[in-house]
Amino acid sequence: MAQYTKAQICDPSELEKYIQRLVEVCPKVKEVWLFGTRANSSYRTDSDWDHLVYGSLGTFESISAHPELHHPCIDLMVLKDDGNSFAEPWIQLNPKQGSLSEWNWNFLTSTEAEYLQAKEPTDGSGWRRAEVSAKKAIRLWPKQNY
Numbered sequence: 001m002a003q004y005t006k007a008q009i010c011d012p013s014e015l016e017k018y019i020q021r022l023v024e025v026c027p028k029v030k031e032v033w034l035f036g037t038r039a040n041s042s043y044r045t046d047s048d049w050d051h052l053v054y055g056s057l058g059t060f061e062s063i064s065a066h067p068e069l070h071h072p073c074i075d076l077m078v079l080k081d082d083g084n085s086f087a088e089p090w091i092q093l094n095p096k097q098g099s100l101s102e103w104n105w106n107f108l109t110s111t112e113a114e115y116l117q118a119k120e121p122t123d124g125s126g127w128r129r130a131e132v133s134a135k136k137a138i139r140l141w142p143k144q145n146y
């Protein structure tokens with residue numbers, strides 16, 4: 001099985017190889033979307049890659065059974081069988097999770113979507129205010145045929 005180093009996965013040229021390996025190992029995967037800082041051009045060179053995986057029934061369990069796909073530069077969120085909630089498929093203390101409805105996920109085209117991101121930065125006075133902004137997501141796989 002292919003082993004990836006953090007430096008390789010952070011390298012955009014290696015990302016396509018990782019996605020290809022993911023869909024080879026887990027054929028239930030139907031789509032892979034990029035979201036977060038990489039999709040919104042606000043990343044740093046050491047930023048991770050945030051992916052959301054759509055698949056047929058059992059995709060979450062299928063990916064969970066392959067811990068070799070877990071890599072430090074990829075936050076892989078997998079949609080669960082309810083078609084709304086998603087989570088990291090790896091066993092850990094505080095897995096990242098959420099739902100498409102919480103994010104107000106909206107498909108714009110077959111290759112673009114948008115969602116709402118809420119952050120609660122402090123303004124220095126100790127008061128917290130929620131900032132909500134629209135963010136974009138880009139379908140990485142399958143590639144669009146033109």
